[in-house]
Amino acid sequence: MAIEEQEDDGAFPQPRRNDHFIGHTEAEKTVLDAWNSQRMHHAWLLCGPRGVGKATLAYRIARFVLSGGGDQGAGLFGDCPEGLHIDADNPVFRRIAGGGHGDLKVIERQYDEKKKRLQGEITVDSVRTVGNFMSKTAAEGGWRIVIVDAADELNRNAANAILKVLEEPPANAMMILIAHQPGKLLPTIRSRCRRLNLGVLEDHQVVGLLGRYCPDLDLDDRDALSGLAEGSIGRALQLHDVGGLEFYTEMVRLLAALPDADVLAQHKFAERFSPADRDAAFATVTGLLHWWLGRLIRFAATGQAPREVIEGELPAMQRMAAVQPLDQWIEVWEKISELMSATRGLHLDRKQALLNAFFMLEETMRN
Structure with a gap:
């Protein structure tokens, strides 16, 4: 299971609850520059291998935008923020962590009660309400955000429904699409998004994150898991779990x-x-x-x-x-x-x- 899909296991928090993010400075800077220049794109496509932090970045962006750029505001209305970090005790952080923020909608594979496992794809039933959600006035007077995790798991009908929203984006609405294999997406979806490529983490970063999330692991085991994971903290944690x-x-x-x-x-x-x-x-x-x-x-x-x-x-x-x-x-x-x-x-x-x-x-x- 990828890092984007993990439940809390006592060591690694779900991306919606994770306030720790390293290794993708340029991607974060690109989003921050767009915000500070008042040119925030309506759709972002976060690409890269599984487990490198794409979902964590998606929620980090969502928290930042839904909090109005953090405590400092943005651009013409205050000092420009220097990062996307929002403190874990921030009310916006807490509501998103609990799945209760009215201006954030998350689209992901649903659990199949009959088969007792996640569905193999995201169906159109899961995305029917996206257009209506994004076109409404934000409940808290700011933005409305949809996270699709992951967009390369959309079936054809679901992908076409997402494309329709991207073709006519409402004001102050943003879609963040996560893609492990962006080549599977419709070219028209890719062309309407601003793409951010997240590469693998450095070995020392994976070792450090393992120390943070699995403090009982000795250094030799962390180093070996880093070698097996090849730059994916999600894979390293999955390997450790099993x-x-x-x-x-x-x-x-x-x-x-x-x-x-x-x-x-x-x-x-x-x-x-x-x-x-x-x-x-x-x-x-x-x-x-x-x-x-x-x-x-x-x-x-x-x-x-x-x-x-x-x-x-x-x-x-x-x-x-x-x-x-x-x-x-x-x-x-x-x-x-x-x-x-x-x-x-x-x-x-x-x-x-x-x-x-x-x-x-x-x-x-x-x-």
């Missing part, structure tokens, strides 16, 4: 032993993901295996050694890259990816799928 670092350490140990497979250890490892309630754990470990093999392929193709997240994985990659040509590793990577996708989609035996993946890798090294 025990991803432990999975990764054990998985690499099994890979490093190949082709002399420790069959008993493989069975014990795969058994952990077999129960029906281990969906998240299975998705995590298969994602980590896919990621590790992708790094192996890049290493085999370029000769550039990847960052060693845990001790021993680089020698394992070196041995594997030496015994078979690049095309063989690409082929086995594709087969394992297809196997894991089919296992998740068709509810096949997870333990057997993981064992088959280890067997394919072992056979590739032996042949």
Whole structure:
């Protein structure tokens, strides 16, 4: 689950409640300059990988605008604010955190009671009222804001409904669209928004944020999670929540032993993901295996050694890259990816799928 979708878990707050934001100074400055110059755009498109802070920035912008630019006001009517930060004890902050601000509407995937999970897309039913909401006079005499989290999850009818609002934007109304994959959006939606690209965070920033949200983690574990997350604090926190670092350490140990497979250890490892309630754990470990093999392929193709997240994985990659040509590793990577996708989609035996993946890798090294 992405950072934009997380519920409070005692460590990391929901974006609507998060008053801490780092790593995207230029994006924040662009919004602030638009506000201070009295040229605030009616639609913003926040783009970037999952978990880098897009939703946190969206709520940060919303709080700032709905509070009238903070305590200082803006432009011709007061000293120009120097940042978008609003104190957590500000009434606007508290109402947005509680989901009770009358001038903010959030569009996101809804929970399917029958299937007991979030819907796969945002439907038109969720956006029917957006146009009417934005055209009304603000309840508190300022702006009306809609956050769409995430816009690349809109189905076609929902996207067309959003486009209609963007084509005829009401005065003092703003739409903030979050997009993990902006290429999926209608070109006409993209063209009507001012785009802000948020890149990945620096390793030291992820390590620092892990220290803030997970103070019980030691520095070595924070550093390793940072390496696995590749600049996404959301991914780092998700991995921490499901025990991803432990999975990764054990998985690499099994890979490093190949082709002399420790069959008993493989069975014990795969058994952990077999129960029906281990969906998240299975998705995590298969994602980590896919990621590790992708790094192996890049290493085999370029000769550039990847960052060693845990001790021993680089020698394992070196041995594997030496015994078979690049095309063989690409082929086995594709087969394992297809196997894991089919296992998740068709509810096949997870333990057997993981064992088959280890067997394919072992056979590739032996042949």
